[in-house]
Amino acid sequence: MVQLPTWTALSPTLLLGLTAIVLLLVDSIDPDSSNNELLAGVAGLGSIAAAATSVWFIVAGTGLPAENGELISLFDDQLVVDQMALFFSFLVASVLTLVVVASYDYMADKARQAKYYSLTVMAATGMSLLGSANGLAVAFVALELASLPSYALVAILKTNKGSVEAALKYFLVGALSSGVFLYGISLVYGATGSLQFDAVAAALTDGVPAGILGIGVLMIVGGVAFKTASVPFHFWAPEAYEGAPAPISAFLSSASKAAGFVLAFRVFATALMGDAVLAVVDWVLVFQVLAIVTMFVGNFAAATQENVKRMLAYSSVGHAGYVLIGLAALTGGSSDAYVLGSGMMHLLVYGFMNTGAFLFIALVEYWDIGRTFEDYNGLATQAPLACAAMTVFLFSLAGLPIGGGFFSKFNLLMATVRSGTWFLGAALIVNSALSLYYYTRVVKAMWIEEPASGLEIERYPIGLYTAVLVAALVTVLLLPGFDAVSQTAETAASLL
Amino acid sequence: MSNPWIAIGALALVGVLIPLSMISVSALLRPSVPEQGKRATYESGEIPTGSSQQIRFNIQYYMVALLFVVFDIETVLIFPWTVIYRDAVGALGYEQVLFPMLLFLGVLVAGLAWAWRNGAVQWVKSPRATRQLSTNNE
Numbered sequence: 001m002v003q004l005p006t007w008t009a010l011s012p013t014l015l016l017g018l019t020a021i022v023l024l025l026v027d028s029i030d031p032d033s034s035n036n037e038l039l040a041g042v043a044g045l046g047s048i049a050a051a052a053t054s055v056w057f058i059v060a061g062t063g064l065p066a067e068n069g070e071l072i073s074l075f076d077d078q079l080v081v082d083q084m085a086l087f088f089s090f091l092v093a094s095v096l097t098l099v100v101v102a103s104y105d106y107m108a109d110k111a112r113q114a115k116y117y118s119l120t121v122m123a124a125t126g127m128s129l130l131g132s133a134n135g136l137a138v139a140f141v142a143l144e145l146a147s148l149p150s151y152a153l154v155a156i157l158k159t160n161k162g163s164v165e166a167a168l169k170y171f172l173v174g175a176l177s178s179g180v181f182l183y184g185i186s187l188v189y190g191a192t193g194s195l196q197f198d199a200v201a202a203a204l205t206d207g208v209p210a211g212i213l214g215i216g217v218l219m220i221v222g223g224v225a226f227k228t229a230s231v232p233f234h235f236w237a238p239e240a241y242e243g244a245p246a247p248i249s250a251f252l253s254s255a256s257k258a259a260g261f262v263l264a265f266r267v268f269a270t271a272l273m274g275d276a277v278l279a280v281v282d283w284v285l286v287f288q289v290l291a292i293v294t295m296f297v298g299n300f301a302a303a304t305q306e307n308v309k310r311m312l313a314y315s316s317v318g319h320a321g322y323v324l325i326g327l328a329a330l331t332g333g334s335s336d337a338y339v340l341g342s343g344m345m346h347l348l349v350y351g352f353m354n355t356g357a358f359l360f361i362a363l364v365e366y367w368d369i370g371r372t373f374e375d376y377n378g379l380a381t382q383a384p385l386a387c388a389a390m391t392v393f394l395f396s397l398a399g400l401p402i403g404g405g406f407f408s409k410f411n412l413l414m415a416t417v418r419s420g421t422w423f424l425g426a427a428l429i430v431n432s433a434l435s436l437y438y439y440t441r442v443v444k445a446m447w448i449e450e451p452a453s454g455l456e457i458e459r460y461p462i463g464l465y466t467a468v469l470v471a472a473l474v475t476v477l478l479l480p481g482f483d484a485v486s487q488t489a490e491t492a493a494s495l496l
Numbered sequence: 497m498s499n500p501w502i503a504i505g506a507l508a509l510v511g512v513l514i515p516l517s518m519i520s521v522s523a524l525l526r527p528s529v530p531e532q533g534k535r536a537t538y539e540s541g542e543i544p545t546g547s548s549q550q551i552r553f554n555i556q557y558y559m560v561a562l563l564f565v566v567f568d569i570e571t572v573l574i575f576p577w578t579v580i581y582r583d584a585v586g587a588l589g590y591e592q593v594l595f596p597m598l599l600f601l602g603v604l605v606a607g608l609a610w611a612w613r614n615g616a617v618q619w620v621k622s623p624r625a626t627r628q629l630s631t632n633n634e
Contacts, residue, residue: 021603024610031613 009062009072009081012050012089013128016096019046020121027114034113040104040463043117047096047124054090058083058488064495071495073134077196080134083492087344088131088262091351094474095255096124098352098467099247102359105461106247106366116156120251123149127259135196136185136271139263143181143227146259147174150252154244166243173226173236181223187216188271197271204276214281217272221286224267227260229253230294230320238301241313241358246365249309250358253316254351261323261347268327269340269496275332287328292427295321299431303438307371309361311438312354315397318431319350325412325424335418340493342411345486349396349404349478356471357393360386363464367457373441378451386465387446389472394439396475399432404478404485411486559616563608570604 023042027034064083065071072081099120107113126145133139151174155167189195191213192203204213226233241249268283278284298318305311326343330336363386369375380387396403399410409432416425478485537544577597584593611617 021606024606028606028610028613031610031615 006072007074009057010074010079010132011057012054012086012093013125013132015046015050015053016093016121016125016128019043019050020118020125022046023114023118023121027118031114034111036104036108036113039113039117040100043100043121044097044104046121047093047100050124050128051090051093051097054086054093057081058086058090062086064491077198078135078138079129079132081132082495083488084262084265084344084496085132087348087488087492088258089128091258091348092124092127092131092255095251095258095351095355096120098355098359098471099251101470102250102362102464102467103247104463106245106362106464110157112156112158116153119149119153119156120248123147123153123251124255127255130259131262133263133266134198136188136200136267137195139267140182140185143223143259143263144178146256147178147227150174150248150256153248154240154252156248157245160243162243163245164243166240170236170240173233177223177226177233180219181226184216184219184221184223187212187219191216197266200271201274204272204274206276208276208280210280213277217277217281217283218286220267220272221283221290224260224264225290227263228257228320228323229260229317230290230324231297231317232290234294234297234317234320237317238310238313241316242307242310246309246358246362249313250355250362253313253358254355257316257320257323258347258351261326261343264327265340265343265493265496269330269336269493273330284328284330287324288421288424291321291324291328291424293321294318294324295427295431297321299434303434305438306373308364308373308376308442309358309371311442312357312361315435315438316354318435319346319354319397321431322409322412322428323347323350325416325421325428328424329415329419329421331419331421333419335415337490337494337496339415339419340496341486341490342408342415344489344493345411345482346408348485348489349408349475352471352474352478353393353396353403353405356389356468356475357397359464359468359471360390360393363461363468366461366464367459369455369457373445375452376442376445377449378455379446381451382455382457383460386468389468390446391443392472392475394442398436398439400436401479403475404482405475406479407482407486556619563611563616566604566607570601573600 019042023039026038026042062072062081073079074081100117103116103120107116110116123146126142126147126149130139130142130146133142151167151171154170155164157163185195188200191208192200194200194203222233225231226236229237237253241253244252268287272283295318298314298316298321302311302314302318305314323343323346326340326346329339363383364376364379365371369379392403396405399405409428413425413428416422416428574597581593
């Protein structure tokens with residue numbers, strides 16, 4: 001096989017960046033009219049190419065250590081391409097593909113399409129880059145590259161008051177937590193004298209100024225909590241997901257959350273792991289508290305909602321709590337790689353099932369039949385295929401063995417067992433049982449309740465349908481194919 | 497050897513005390529003449545129009561400021577590059593020195609072209625300003 005140059009290891013991220021620029025150029029040629037097919041086609045091709053390249057690299061073993069035991073690192077160790085980076089660029093690119101395909105119909109008659117597609121791809125570039133970041137400075141730049149387009153995307157429906165209000169709330173909380181995160185970085189830099197993750201870890205083995213480091217670590221936790229929509233920075237999530245166009249909600253709640261977690265995995269498992277840090281500030285304990293509070297807040301709030309999109313938004317907060325187990329159960333010892341890996345597995349499965357669920361909401365918004373549970377009554381009589389897909393998503397989110405969500409939750413549970421953090425496992429089980437209640441409400445409304453008189457669906461948009469069905473297919477296929485995911489995730493986690 | 501922080505603390509104390517004492521002394525000494533004109537916004541001798549609570553400026557200045565920031569940062573990155581360019585080409589060859597900068601500039605040019613084509617650098621006049629201009633010309 002031909003040996004590619006080293007920089008090509010970044011291809012998934014570079015392809016996404018290139019796609020964003022091509023989209024801008026296409027729009028520069030004729031800014032007054034927007035050619036929906038061309039724009040969605042370019043964005044879709046770019047994202048599929050990025051996802052395919054990631055899979056190809058993972059299968060070819062690109063991110064594995066070379067013969068001399070070194071990983072691929074670029075730009076003076078500022079970027080690293082390992083299996084984790086490729087895993088997350090695959091996740092981001094495949095969610096982006098689904099979102100772009102769905103947007104083809106959703107945004108068909110809306111203004112500012114070129115901006116919409118290029119901003120989405122730019123945000124994906126940032127998220128994918130975040131997976132490769134090997135230093136706090138690069139991580140911050142990538143985080144902003146992912147965040148700034150997201151603010152604009154939430155507000156893309158300029159004339160819709162809900163969209164603008166959501167974007168303002170998102171932006172204010174985001175700006176605050178970016179500031180908190182940046183200040184945390186500066187304090188960690190002050191304590192260790194370096195920004196690169198390995199160098200930070202090396203500096204922390206001998207004595208460090210405890211106060212500065214402790215506050216710095218807590219502030220970085222805050223920045224991560226915002227990006228992953230966890231307590232205490234979760235307030236923006238329900239507002240932003242509800243006000244944003246539904247494909248953007250799907251994108252933010254899946255890809256953006258995954259990007260926040262890959263940042264957390266890298267910062268905490270690479271740079272801040274070790275007894276010297278844990279003696280100063282026990283961030284594992286902090287994450288344990290945050291995980292449990294996030295699970296309960298998300299799920300209890302979701303159970304009280306009347307609006308389906310808002311219910312999914314809170315359930316997304318709850319799922320952030322589940323994935324936080326991947327950090328909270330890092331008790332040191334042999335189980336650590338498995339714990340991190342199980343968090344990654346859940347993010348991947350969640351990427352498909354949650355994106356699918358939000359895209360179903362996009363489909364319902366496209367039909368314009370309302371937002372509450374009652375409005376979904378009898379929807380299955382009109383659109384059985386889409387409703388079957390939605391049922392798969394919801395039951396998989398709850399953790400029933402109908403989709404990959406069963407195995408990923410099972411792995412999280414096993415992670416808590418192996419690391420001896422039984423209370424996290426208990427919280428996971430209690431919350432999953434609770435979540436079954438509100439997910440079933442949607443299923444019951446769709447299949448059992450009588451449809452309201454006059455409920456009739458005339459249009460069956462091909463793009464939205466394709467995206468929803470493909471997401472459902474992948475969710476189901478992840479059930480038999482879960483071994484491949486879990487092996488990749490565990491290998492990736494053990495390399496950190 | 498006394499602690500050097502004592503001197504800094506004393507400096508901070510003096511720094512706070514001087515303005516406070518000036519404010520309090522002038523408050524004790526000055527005559528009180530309440531007058532309407534003192535409450536008005538100071539606009540270099542002009543009679544202020546409108547409220548000072550609403551900041552009014554043309555939103556298009558924001559666009560200019562945004563483009564300025566982009567090119568400002570570009571300049572900051574290009575300057576050190578030009579300084580070391582000759583030596584770097586000698587040591588590493590063109591492809592490692594010239595091409596990354598060309599790529600960087602290419603990305604920026606693509607962004608500028610897009611902004612230009614979408615009218616970001618076009619100075620739009622408000623309908624009122626256009627009306628006034630046309631009445632003046634008649």
